[in-house]
Amino acid sequence: STRTVDFRSFFPDRFVDMGIAEADMISTGAGMAASGLVPYCNSFAIFLTAHCYDQIRIQVAYPNLHVVLAGSSAGLTQGQDGASHQSLEDVALMRALPNMRVLVPADGVETRAITLAAAEMDGPVYIRLGRYPVPDILPNNYRFELGRATVLCQGGDLTLVACGHMTHIALEAAELLAQRQIEATVLNMSSIKPLDWLAVTHYMKATPLM
Numbered sequence: 001s002t003r004t005v006d007f008r009s010f011f012p013d014r015f016v017d018m019g020i021a022e023a024d025m026i027s028t029g030a031g032m033a034a035s036g037l038v039p040y041c042n043s044f045a046i047f048l049t050a051h052c053y054d055q056i057r058i059q060v061a062y063p064n065l066h067v068v069l070a071g072s073s074a075g076l077t078q079g080q081d082g083a084s085h086q087s088l089e090d091v092a093l094m095r096a097l098p099n100m101r102v103l104v105p106a107d108g109v110e111t112r113a114i115t116l117a118a119a120e121m122d123g124p125v126y127i128r129l130g131r132y133p134v135p136d137i138l139p140n141n142y143r144f145e146l147g148r149a150t151v152l153c154q155g156g157d158l159t160l161v162a163c164g165h166m167t168h169i170a171l172e173a174a175e176l177l178a179q180r181q182i183e184a185t186v187l188n189m190s191s192i193k194p195l196d197w198l199a200v201t202h203y204m205k206a207t208p209l210m
Contacts, residue, residue, distance in 0.1 A: 002042050002072045002129060022047050026055040026067070033065035038119055045071030045128060046087035049094055056124070061097040064123045069094075070115075073131040074164070094126040095193045101146065102193040104128040106167035107136045110190055113144040121146065130165040137168050138188075147194035155183025158209035161200070163189045 008015040018025040022043045029039035041048065048071045049056070060067045074087050094102045101121065105111040111129065118125045137152065152167070153174055162170035167188050174184040185203055189196065 002070060004042055023052050023055050026052045026069075027059055029067045030055075030059040030063075030065055033060070033067045034063075038066055038068065040068045040070055040115075040118075042070040042072060044087070045074035045090045049087065049090040049126070053093060056094075057097055060124045061100050064099040066122060067124050068118045069124065069126045070129060071126065072129045074128045075130060090126075091128060091192060097124075099123045100193065101125045101191075102128070103146075104163040104190050104192055106162075106164060106188050106190055107134055107138055109136050109138040109140060109142050110144060110188075113142055114190065117144045117146070128164060132165055134165045134168050137171060144190070147191050147196055149196040149199040150188040150190070151199075152186040152188055154185045156185075156207060157183045159185040159187060159203040159207045161187045161189050161203075163192060 004015075008017075016028065018028065022041075025041050025043065026048075029041045032039040048069055056069070059065070060069075071087065071090055074090060091102055091104070094100050101124065103114050103118070103125065105114045105127070111127075114127055118127060138150070142150075149161075152171060155174070155178075158177075160170040160173060167186075167190075170186045174186050177184050185207060187199060187203065189199075
């Protein structure tokens with residue numbers, strides 16, 4: 001679902017299949033980063049973050065190594081595999097780590113932008129990816145800015161803050177509210193850490209409800 005097979009097809013000498021051994025993948029990625037490479041490590045979000053928490057904490061976060069962690073099928077989007085494959089804690093786990101950036105793209109456009117931007121960042125990055133298809137809501141020329149929320153629509157009555165696959169749901173909610181003469185601002189908060197506190201405080205003051 002994350003198209004890593006496409007990367008393997010184009011760059012077979014830069015692709016390493018670690019099998020069902022996520023902890024080994026993190027340790028290998030840390031070694032690659034310490035050698036000056038920029039590894040992208042991908043697995044189901046819950047396996048990547050919860051199963052490998054100690055490796056990420058000690059080998060990636062504390063030494064501030066540039067390892068990009070791509071957690072796929074996040075939240076409840078893995079479907080019928082059940083609770084063992086669902087990740088409700090991954091954002092909280094990654095936010096608690098020093099030096100870690102936590103990013104949750106809203107659609108395909110932002111996923112591409114964040115994937116490319118992560119290569120230019122310093123230190124570890126966690127990208128949270130859902131599995132369910134969502135509509136593209138951002139323009140093709142969208143540019144991701146770390147620590148900046150994106151205002152998708154503006155209204156003076158309340159503010160809805162969303163990230164990931166819930167962002168288009170927030171836009172749909174704003175449309176339903178508009179039918180009741182309630183004007184909503186929708187913020188796409190794809191940068192969870194660092195968070196855009198200026199946007200949060202601004203809209204807390206600008207709208208009665210947030």
